[in-house]
Amino acid sequence: MRRKLLIGNWKMNKTRREALGFLERSRGLASFAASHGVDVGIAPSYLSLDLLLAAGEGMIVAAQNCHFRKSGAFTGEISIPMLLELGVKWCIVGHSERRACFNETDGSCNLKILALLAGGMAPIYCVGESEAEFDAGKTEEVLRREIREGLKGVKADDAARLVIAYEPIWAIGTGKSASPEIAERSIGFIRSLLAELFGADAAAKIRILYGGSVKPGNFRPYLLEKDIDGALVGGASLDPADFRKLVEIAVE
Numbered sequence: 001m002r003r004k005l006l007i008g009n010w011k012m013n014k015t016r017r018e019a020l021g022f023l024e025r026s027r028g029l030a031s032f033a034a035s036h037g038v039d040v041g042i043a044p045s046y047l048s049l050d051l052l053l054a055a056g057e058g059m060i061v062a063a064q065n066c067h068f069r070k071s072g073a074f075t076g077e078i079s080i081p082m083l084l085e086l087g088v089k090w091c092i093v094g095h096s097e098r099r100a101c102f103n104e105t106d107g108s109c110n111l112k113i114l115a116l117l118a119g120g121m122a123p124i125y126c127v128g129e130s131e132a133e134f135d136a137g138k139t140e141e142v143l144r145r146e147i148r149e150g151l152k153g154v155k156a157d158d159a160a161r162l163v164i165a166y167e168p169i170w171a172i173g174t175g176k177s178a179s180p181e182i183a184e185r186s187i188g189f190i191r192s193l194l195a196e197l198f199g200a201d202a203a204a205k206i207r208i209l210y211g212g213s214v215k216p217g218n219f220r221p222y223l224l225e226k227d228i229d230g231a232l233v234g235g236a237s238l239d240p241a242d243f244r245k246l247v248e249i250a251v252e
């Protein structure tokens, strides 16, 4: 049985003071969820990672990005040893905003995923098609490429530590979520690709999240789908009341 997983991606939102305010209003949330078989996490800015680790009461704490090199002349970048020293064990890789605004490719994602796994961390690898690709019926082609290229060289033994987030680009921050049926079709397809790479048993253990305009009002039906294990949530994770509602729905 895969545990449900809900991760809030704060993107470039919340100062440290605002992050603390959120935590004050989220007391007991992670332990409540964990005791009901649901893992809850937040990916804050780098500057708030330590706050979430100290005051998150067991929340999973994820970075939003990392560099694949251990150190070097890469101004502005953060390395995996830096994250590990802080106690961060999870990291988002290949979010569509990073692919679109910061030239991330399947190849750079692959380097990061391999480095994260080698460091003992858990990558949350984001995949998903654009609106034009969806309209042209190319969703599976895109997902096949992103999964095969992004996960090239990953060992079956490490695969259980992976989390995949299916985030159709046309659903991110648009208010236009993919229907649970569309999400399940794509996520079921991703699981079949994972089975080709790692075998059916390993693939059955990998958690796959849906992301794209998830809100308290639309979250429930996704969780009823057999391959969807939770959500990566942007906008609705910024409001502590909304985030608490999402956790309560996942717990139900």
Ligand code: PGA
Pocket: 009, 167, 171, 172, 173, 174, 175, 211, 212, 213, 214, 232, 233, 234, 235, 236
């Ligand atoms: P959204 O973002 O929930 O605001 O659509 C999701 C994401 O980018 O992970």
